[in-house]
Amino acid sequence: MNNNEKSLESYRSLLLLSEIAGEEPLSQRELSRRLGIAVGLVNSYLKNLVAKGYVRVKNFPRNRYAYLLTPQGLAEKSRLAYQHLSYFTSLYTVARQDYLDLFRRLEAAGVQEVAFCGVDEVAEVAHLSLRETEVRLVTVMDDAHAGSDFFGAQVVSLLEGVKKSGLPVIISSLKRRDQLVGMLGEMGVPATRIFVAGAAG
Incomplete structure (x- = not known):
């Protein structure tokens, strides 16, 4: 993976963490629509973020799920935001x-x-x-x-x-x-x- 791909990947993680940090519970489909990336890609990013302990999954009735940031996830979001300031410049x-x-x-x-x-x-x-x-x-x-x-x-x-x-x-x-x-x-x-x-x- 080259540096551009790495930057894009961590940027997408930042966007995903930022969306999840909002008030409303979002489905994978809604996250996919907001970020302009395929549902399958959202799914693999979420799995990765859950595995790292940045996001936890909350079950709702009728097989609905919401994604919530953990305290580590909030810290990671801040770290990525800082990193991407220089990336964006x-x-x-x-x-x-x-x-x-x-x-x-x-x-x-x-x-x-x-x-x-x-x-x-x-x-x-x-x-x-x-x-x-x-x-x-x-x-x-x-x-x-x-x-x-x-x-x-x-x-x-x-x-x-x-x-x-x-x-x-x-x-x-x-x-x-x-x-x-x-x-x-x-x-x-x-x-x-x-x-x-x-x-x-």
């Missing part, structure tokens, strides 16, 4: 430069308009980089955020975004990068139209 710097390089390459190739796919904190970094070029953001797509506003653009579903736009699609989420690339591929978007910041090309 470097992530921000690297992502900012990677997206800027990508947009400058597209600009040099004559691209004037792009679509974003994926709305999270990385999308905001991508948007900042885009504003340093003449390339315009026309479409923003993300099933989980459809109907919301992203810097003045209305977010649409992937299906709607793909249908109405033949533009280059920028993957603007780090956490869900592979998932979004896969979904776009299934919708028939050619790989030559999908761009990932930091990828050689």
Whole structure:
């Protein structure tokens, strides 16, 4: 496992611990929806966190479960949050430069308009980089955020975004990068139209 994968794994653990630390009991399906990762992956993270003593499982009637943070889990959440402050500072710097390089390459190739796919904190970094070029953001797509506003653009579903736009699609989420690339591929978007910041090309 390389450093990026390790960082992503501990970041997901932090997100999971943060969601569990909230007031409401959440199912694995709900955690999966909130974090944008598959239920199976949530399950394996939870098993790992339970095994380490960070999370305990509480049974409810009708085979429902809730996940609760233990005191060790609270301490681990704080440790991970501190660790990720420095990770995010470097992530921000690297992502900012990677997206800027990508947009400058597209600009040099004559691209004037792009679509974003994926709305999270990385999308905001991508948007900042885009504003340093003449390339315009026309479409923003993300099933989980459809109907919301992203810097003045209305977010649409992937299906709607793909249908109405033949533009280059920028993957603007780090956490869900592979998932979004896969979904776009299934919708028939050619790989030559999908761009990932930091990828050689």
